[in-house]
Amino acid sequence: MVIGRVSVKGKIIQFRKKKLFKNGLLVNLETGECPQVDILVDGQDIVDIQPSGAFDNLETEVVNLKKNFVLPHFVNAFCDSLKAFEQTYGREFVETENRLLGQSLFKAKTYDFQSVVALNLFAKNVCAGSCIVNDIMDNGLYVGKPTTAKCLSKIEEKTDKQLDAFLEEVHKDKSKLFLDVGRTLDELGTIDKMFGKPLSHMLEDFGFLDLSPIIVGGNCLEKDELELLKQHDCNFVLTPYEDGKVGRRQTNFVSLRSKDFLVGLGSGCAFEVDFFAYMRQILLGMRSMFEAQDVVTEKEVLDLAFNQSALVLNVDNRLQVGNPASFIVVKNCASLYDDISHTLVWEKSKHDVMMTVFCGEIMQKNGEILIQNFPDCDTIRETIKLFSRRKKDDN
Numbered sequence: 001m002v003i004g005r006v007s008v009k010g011k012i013i014q015f016r017k018k019k020l021f022k023n024g025l026l027v028n029l030e031t032g033e034c035p036q037v038d039i040l041v042d043g044q045d046i047v048d049i050q051p052s053g054a055f056d057n058l059e060t061e062v063v064n065l066k067k068n069f070v071l072p073h074f075v076n077a078f079c080d081s082l083k084a085f086e087q088t089y090g091r092e093f094v095e096t097e098n099r100l101l102g103q104s105l106f107k108a109k110t111y112d113f114q115s116v117v118a119l120n121l122f123a124k125n126v127c128a129g130s131c132i133v134n135d136i137m138d139n140g141l142y143v144g145k146p147t148t149a150k151c152l153s154k155i156e157e158k159t160d161k162q163l164d165a166f167l168e169e170v171h172k173d174k175s176k177l178f179l180d181v182g183r184t185l186d187e188l189g190t191i192d193k194m195f196g197k198p199l200s201h202m203l204e205d206f207g208f209l210d211l212s213p214i215i216v217g218g219n220c221l222e223k224d225e226l227e228l229l230k231q232h233d234c235n236f237v238l239t240p241y242e243d244g245k246v247g248r249r250q251t252n253f254v255s256l257r258s259k260d261f262l263v264g265l266g267s268g269c270a271f272e273v274d275f276f277a278y279m280r281q282i283l284l285g286m287r288s289m290f291e292a293q294d295v296v297t298e299k300e301v302l303d304l305a306f307n308q309s310a311l312v313l314n315v316d317n318r319l320q321v322g323n324p325a326s327f328i329v330v331k332n333c334a335s336l337y338d339d340i341s342h343t344l345v346w347e348k349s350k351h352d353v354m355m356t357v358f359c360g361e362i363m364q365k366n367g368e369i370l371i372q373n374f375p376d377c378d379t380i381r382e383t384i385k386l387f388s389r390r391k392k393d394d395n
Helices: 081-089 113-128 160-173 185-195 199-206 223-231 240-246 253-258 275-290 298-312 340-347 377-394
Strands: 019-026 036-042 045-051 061-064 069-072 074-079 130-135 149-153 176-181 214-217 235-238 263-265 327-330 353-358 361-365
Touching: 069 298, 069 340, 074 113, 074 214, 074 263, 074 298, 081 113, 113 130, 113 353, 113 361, 130 353, 149 160, 160 199, 176 199, 185 199, 199 223, 223 253, 235 298, 240 275, 253 263, 253 275, 263 275, 263 298, 275 298, 275 340, 298 340
Parallel strands: 019 061, 019 069, 074 130, 149 176, 176 214, 214 235, 235 263
Antiparallel strands: 019 036, 036 045, 069 327, 327 353, 353 361
8 A cells, every 4th residue: 555645545635726724723833832724735735724704706626624633643653463463362363364355445546454454544634634644564565655665673683694585685676774772671682692783783783773774762772872873873763552552761852852863653563553552652751751841842743743753764844835735633622721732732632633634535423534536444344253253163
């Protein structure tokens, strides 16, 4: 599945001309101001943003946002849909690929099992407000941009020959490199014993750091290792929900921020997606770790979720004239807070994302996927469960 400006699984998305999104409260994440505006879209791009009422004489398709909040969409900087599906529903579901293929559910379509799983998780991302999804599966699929990416994980289980072969493949394919490393003290200890040096130095010696990789996790990396990674222009992706689910310590976001790393946010191996919850987990974790309320602010985690995650993947996520008309609409209601950053972080969830717009096209509205020819995910999931039960009965 490749989501770009033109297609979903090879199906062309037809973008209509001239669309007016009226009466939205455009959130300025830096100042906290929320002016009421109309956003004029021509095809895929924003052509103007003016105070509400400025375009009332234009003949356009009108979408009334009813004074709800408008924000850039989230960017899911790292996830593994197949592993997430397996860990959520069990290995037996993943092993039903041959039973699933050719069933009447998919008729003449050419979906394979991995595509079905990726589509399923993509739907969850869209409903949670993310249209750029970096989905790393076993084949290195990169969803969101027409390029490839490779992810190296369980590095402590690899031989020198396997590491050299992986690096050669990355060079050959010119892939973006993700390193899922530094997650646990056991991993770091094993690498130290195997190679006689810390993880970061081992990565440097093999040549991985020459590619300025994106580190996924890095939960247990120490100050000196971060210094070396910074010299090689590495960046990070945090997966707070996955860390919490398996009981890992959180990555020290405060330390990463102090060294000016770009830090993205991802769902990792989680099959449920809620970026508001991820932001809260980071805030609570860091405040607990440092026993200080002001060590990380709400504005900083909002910047992480909306801006830094995009920059990690080289995506311009700003909601401004000339950029793609890609944004989310978040429900506005009475709040306990006067500050918009506190309202968004502490009072919102994925269920408050009322609309997800990508390149001028409404991808979901009130939880309903509006992408043409998109398969029904609940039906897919029930079909997988059905075949899994049959497989168990056969055994």
